[in-house]
Amino acid sequence: MTRHDIRHEIAHLARVEIHTPDPDGTLWFFKDLLGMYETRREGQSVYLRGYEDPYQWSLKVTEGPVARMDHAALRTSSPEALERRAKSLKDGNLEGKWTDGEFGYGKTYEFTTPDGHDVRLLWEAEKYRAPEELKSKILTRASKKPLRGIPVKRIDHLNLLASDVTPVKRSFERHLGMQTRERLVDGDVEAGAWLSSNILGHEVAIMRDALGARGRLHHIAFYYGNPQHNVDAAEMFREYDIVIEAGPDRHGLSQGAFLYVFEPGGNRVELFGDCGFLELEPDFETKTWTMDNIDVVTAIGGTTLPQETYFTYGTPPLDSPEQAAA
Ligand SMILES: [Fe+2]
Numbered sequence: 001m002t003r004h005d006i007r008h009e010i011a012h013l014a015r016v017e018i019h020t021p022d023p024d025g026t027l028w029f030f031k032d033l034l035g036m037y038e039t040r041r042e043g044q045s046v047y048l049r050g051y052e053d054p055y056q057w058s059l060k061v062t063e064g065p066v067a068r069m070d071h072a073a074l075r076t077s078s079p080e081a082l083e084r085r086a087k088s089l090k091d092g093n094l095e096g097k098w099t100d101g102e103f104g105y106g107k108t109y110e111f112t113t114p115d116g117h118d119v120r121l122l123w124e125a126e127k128y129r130a131p132e133e134l135k136s137k138i139l140t141r142a143s144k145k146p147l148r149g150i151p152v153k154r155i156d157h158l159n160l161l162a163s164d165v166t167p168v169k170r171s172f173e174r175h176l177g178m179q180t181r182e183r184l185v186d187g188d189v190e191a192g193a194w195l196s197s198n199i200l201g202h203e204v205a206i207m208r209d210a211l212g213a214r215g216r217l218h219h220i221a222f223y224y225g226n227p228q229h230n231v232d233a234a235e236m237f238r239e240y241d242i243v244i245e246a247g248p249d250r251h252g253l254s255q256g257a258f259l260y261v262f263e264p265g266g267n268r269v270e271l272f273g274d275c276g277f278l279e280l281e282p283d284f285e286t287k288t289w290t291m292d293n294i295d296v297v298t299a300i301g302g303t304t305l306p307q308e309t310y311f312t313y314g315t316p317p318l319d320s321p322e323q324a325a326a
Pocket residue numbers: 157159219221270
């Protein structure tokens with residue numbers, strides 16, 4: 001298959017699992033402030049979904065010693081696409097393993113990116129069917145908008161830190177058919193790449209880890225669809241002592257309306273006020289930003305992303321035993 005043929009083999013980002021040392025705080029953040037529904041509890045894990053997430057869960061919160069991403073999973077566009085992408089990964093020496101899946105999802109192929117992130121592919125996904133009291137009158141909405149906090153609609157995208165951006169980007173391009181919509185270069189070095197397989201500007205971003213660590217998470221993002229909600233959420237976070245890192249403002253790269261906060265367990269979460277730029281052209285050209293316009297890249301409105309955290313903090317934090325042993 002040509003690169004063009006495999007463009008739509010990955011449908012979208014389906015779910016992410018995070019670990020938190022403060023499960024009560026993390027669940028309060030996602031359920032009470034971001035209005036996510038709990039769909040299941042099992043052992044040390046709780047499964048959550050936004051009111052427009054189509055499946056049983058988009059976020060799994062698991063108690064663990066340090067904040068970090070456990071894994072992210074992408075849904076393929078067919079069962080055949082899942083087999084083809086797994087074969088491509090194996091042929092490219094990104095060996096993985098098949099599992100039977102877990103709550104709400106079927107057979108899954110698990111592999112590790114060249115930088116050590118756990119990424120999974122799956123096709124079978126159980127659609128969420130709302131009970132009568134949670135059914136929405138809006139037919140494209142999987143469940144009623146809850147009356148809690150400022151509720152997010154759905155998971156939006158994932159941003160990974162990598163010690164070396166380029167090999168991770170190439171593996172997503174070659175084996176998953178994802179396209180690099182925008183990139184940031186620092187001289188000869190790729191400082192970031194923003195990839196997608198659908199019309200969203202990006203679903204997976206990879207940014208250079210300024211501390212050189214491998215396989216960390218920068219942030220997971222949830223979608224509002226209305227930039228005013230970022231302002232409302234900022235007020236809510238301020239009132240309830242959630243640490244705001246930056247925003248609300250709008251990125252130049254992606255054109256997305258952003259607000260970055262830290263959930264009580266320590267993972268960075270972005271609220272995406274709108275979807276930013278949508279890519280409709282089949283023959284689009286990758287846009288390359290350089291460091292001399294980093295101010296536009298980061299924030300059109302003039303917000304400065306804090307050097308002391310934004311470009312260095314990821315999860316697991318570097319002082320965690322887990323990261324020190326890596
Ligand atoms: Fe983001």
